[in-house]
Amino acid sequence: MSNLLTRRRFLAQSAVIGCSAAASPLLTPVSFASAPWDTRLVVILLRGGMDGLDVVQPYGDPAFAAARSTLPVGPARGAIDLDGFFAMHGALAPLEPLWRAGDLGFVQAASTPYRDKRSHFDGQDLLEAGTMSLDGARDGWLNRLLGLQPGVTAETAYALGRAQMKMMIGDAPHSVWAPDTGFDMSPQALRLAELVMRDDPQLADALAEAARLSEEEARLDEADGDAGRRGDHLAVADFAADQLRGEARVASFSIGGWDTHARQQVEMGRALGRLSATILALQSGVGADVWQKTAVVVVTEFGRTLRENGTRGTDHGTGGAMMLAGGAVAGGRVYGAWPGLDEADLFDRRDLMPTSDVRGHLGWILRGMTGLGQSDIETTVFPGLDMGRDPGLLL
Amino acid sequence: MGFSPQLAEIRFGCGLSPRQPEPARADDMLAGLTGPDDMAARFPVESFDEFLPRLRADQANRKARAAAVGTDAYPDADATYKAARQDMRLALIGWAGQHMQRRIQTQTAFRERLVDFWTDHLTAYGKAGMIQGSTPAYVDDAIRPHVAGRFEDMLFASATHPVMLHFLDQRASLGPNSPDQQRAVARGRVGVGLNENLAREILELHTLGVDGPYSQADVRQLAELLTGLTFNVRGGFRYRPSMSEPGTEEILGKTYGAHGTGLDTVRAVLTDLARHPATYRHLSHKLAVHFVGDTPDPDLVDALDAAFQDGQGALMPVYEVLLNHPASWATPLGNAKPPFDFVTSSLRALDAPDRLFEDMKRGLFLRSFDRPLRAMGQRWLRPPGPDGFPEDDGNWFTPQGVASRMAWAMSVPQDIRLDLPDPRGFVDVALGPFATEPVRFAAAAAESRPEAIGLVLTSPAFQRR
Structure with missing residues (x-):
């Protein structure tokens, strides 16, 4: 291992080597262009289909407890009352102070235009494409947002974590990185790797990005004193917060573990624990000033069935819930028209009926955060969307 | 361009090797599929039936431990429970090694690739607890015997295998009007009933595809038809009529028989779906x-x-x-090797010995293979979802994916004490006719032998196929 440098030594040396290596990605001039806007947007995609009815429980509707034979329902069984009708799942208790401070809110009964087949993969693809259908979808809505803004650089927006974020894919510059990758090699080996990959743009670009981002991470580690590894979601949240304190304006990543077909009580508790810890890590990571201008938007591909299934879980459904956090959001409220839970009120007589389009809420948030015009949102970011009335999700 | 032995070994096999000869003709590759399965015999894993005693012991251990809570017997009961779990984890590492060795040592490499293709197509794994150790059994029981047979037989073997019944929650699914459900309702039991997970994935992923001609009603009907498929730790797979929905079901417009001959009905619908x-x-x-x-x-x-x-x-x-x-031979090297294929083809090119993993310490295995594969984006036999691992090259060639491949290729070959070959000759062994001048230059110019080997292994001609 003697000729493998530690990352820090590699970086210290690369400044010297760089003088003769004109193509070194480490020499890419750092952009000091001022960021195009000042607010911070974090989009968290919960992959697997979060049961919005378990997270924001309509315990005031008697039909709800009747449909959940074993899953606990309402404040009497550990949930936290929100407004006398809805209660949030008990595993969100760490976020209760945010709710009280108006930094946490929910949208109930929202969905993308996706219907009927209830496939995770198509549902996620449609949510990330932001389109009416998957026909011809080739880039993500976050990328199209970036494409409409002047002054966007690769440091403006980050897609983080090991799962690919299709919502960020497209022509507009952005960064993709999974923290804690580990990238230690001699400067000579790096130069030779650049040579070997020179004629393969896909590999060459990935290598150049890896070099740039590992340098970034090393600098942050040095500044923070390495806190050590605490789970992927927290590593991602910490890295995102570090970027958002600086030039970054958008970060997106996903958290899995929501496909609760069986033993939902246990699985949901764990998944919400991860989500709560992630949001708190973002809050403390960006600091009080940046938190005031931050909106964290949590979305999922669909909700789940009203009725509990035969294995103490729920199956794929339609209408779901969104979560909003941050100083920029008008929290302390559950938004969305409530469709009711009587059999006739349900979608396909089994799922919560969607009463609003997830993209409409996202559209109004983008409008408020970035100043983008409504027509740009309705034609480019979310083509075919009718934004309707402003639901007032932001302060 | 027609058939080429080297391209055959790279694109349809497990990569070039200094020891294993490449196939001379396409017919030889096909004949290899119907010949004896040497690799399964030489590098065996436990079948599900052989695995069952572990599940039985685990159930008994858990019961004994629960009964011992608060008594002096607890430490012993807990130790017994944990030792059996640890034994499974060690066995699983051994089976991962067997899986890798099959790819390194085989002369019928197309079979190994097909096994992994179909395993991914029909993804199933043990999710948690003792049954996590039985994923290799699923592959060898349900997939491997059928790769040269008929798709409908593979589909039936997969859909009725205990690991699949566990993975997609079919095991406890009850027909709404089944005797078991009615008994449960009469006794006031809650939390039992139908689960449509397996039915949906059979239609969406295993057979018709998400754009296929089925509706939610078909999913529901198929879910009702599949009720009765289950297993227990005493005897493995069981068809239990008392769980099964009585009456007929209509799927894609066709009516499937009255129950009683339930498993035959399951086979009939799966055959129809397989042949759609x-x-x-x-x-x-x-x-x-x-x-x-x-x-x-x-x-x-x-x-x-x-x-x-x-x-x-x-x-x-x-x-x-x-x-x-012709397109199979005219298309240039393009597909990204997924991490498992990248690692095993590297070991094959390095002529790793067939006893490499025997007696390898658990920590070394985890450090050298398990964790690096995860960092490259692929957990062994654990895709991110029932749709398997992604095919899109861009999914693998991300900055962290490429960085992790480089880190592995430059450190692990020397860490596991292979006598590293001369890098200049290794270029030809690993890349054959696909070697390029920049790779030859880098192999000669690198500061050290491990870095030179790593540069050859991370060259585009080795990472693509």
């Missing part, structure tokens, strides 16, 4: 993407589709078309 034109189309496209390129020649897909139809789902005629179609 939409299934043939779906499978043809997947095979072409997996083996040839992300945007395959439409003529290749059509030819595979025609072979499926002519053979009514027999797989050998499909492979024959795949190996003889």
